[in-house]
Amino acid sequence: AIQLTQSPSSLSASVGDRVTITCRASQGISSALAWYQQKPGKAPKLLIYDASSLESGVPSRFSGSGSGTDFTLTISSLQPEDFATYYCQQFNSYPQGLTFGGGTKVEIK
Amino acid sequence: EVQLVESGGGLVQPGGSLRLSCAASGFTFSSYEMNWVRQAPGKGLEWVSYISSSGSTIYYADSVKGRFTISRDNAKNSLYLQMNSLRAEDTAVYYCASRLRWLRLPLGAFDIWGQGTMVTVSS
Numbered sequence: 001a002i003q004l005t006q007s008p009s010s011l012s013a014s015v016g017d018r019v020t021i022t023c024r025a026s027q028g029i030s031s032a033l034a035w036y037q038q039k040p041g042k043a044p045k046l047l048i049y050d051a052s053s054l055e056s057g058v059p060s061r062f063s064g065s066g067s068g069t070d071f072t073l074t075i076s077s078l079q080p081e082d083f084a085t086y087y088c089q090q091f092n093s094y095p096q097g098l099t100f101g102g103g104t105k106v107e108i109k
Numbered sequence: 110e111v112q113l114v115e116s117g118g119g120l121v122q123p124g125g126s127l128r129l130s131c132a133a134s135g136f137t138f139s140s141y142e143m144n145w146v147r148q149a150p151g152k153g154l155e156w157v158s159y160i161s162s163s164g165s166t167i168y169y170a171d172s173v174k175g176r177f178t179i180s181r182d183n184a185k186n187s188l189y190l191q192m193n194s195l196r197a198e199d200t201a202v203y204y205c206a207s208r209l210r211w212l213r214l215p216l217g218a219f220d221i222w223g224q225g226t227m228v229t230v231s232s
Contacts (some may be wrong), residue, residue: 001171032215034218038154043206044219046220050218087154089154094216094217095159097156101153
């Protein structure tokens with residue numbers, strides 16, 4: 001099964017900071033990667049799909065890049081509502097399976 | 110309004126059974142594949158199972174294979190997860206999820222999720 005490793009597992013940042021989260025796949029997955037945001041007690045929300053395509057309604061300060069095994073989610077200017085946990089997800093082998101990264105918690109400094 | 114609403118969670122003893130439901134509304138349920146995804150307390154997300162729109166194709170994560178059964182009733186706009194031989198490690202919030210905007214999104218990207226139902230396996 002394809003494993004996804006996210007780093008860091010947590011980070012502290014201030015409003016206005018540029019934040020970068022990385023996701024590494026255990027084998028190449030082309031661009032079959034999505035990013036989700038999850039707030040406490042809520043379901044995940046899709047932000048990015050196909051590694052770099054912005055989901056409808058998601059602010060343009062979110063962006064994704066990468067292909068193959070290395071991927072990045074960037075928040076260009078962190079806003080108060082962005083404090084949450086972020087997960088990458090690969091769907092290269094879907095529907096036989098799909099996996100999520102371990103998550104990155106973005107906290108207020 | 111497009112929504113998914115899970116129900117059926119609760120406290121069950123190890124070795125016991127539970128049946129989760131996911132009620133869909135606001136869209137043509139029978140046209141969409143569905144999934145169950147779970148999240149243990151304080152942990153990350155884990156995909157559990159997939160079912161095609163017709164119900165003819167089904168997949169499971171290795172961790173639940175042989176114990177869980179996914180099914181759907183398109184006439185009732187409902188998705189189910191029958192969970193047997195439950196273990197402590199099955200304790201989690203269970204979400205149903207799908208891809209509604211199929212013209213735009215790739216297979217496996219989920220743009221609609223329910224609010225989740227909590228399953229606790231404990232004696």
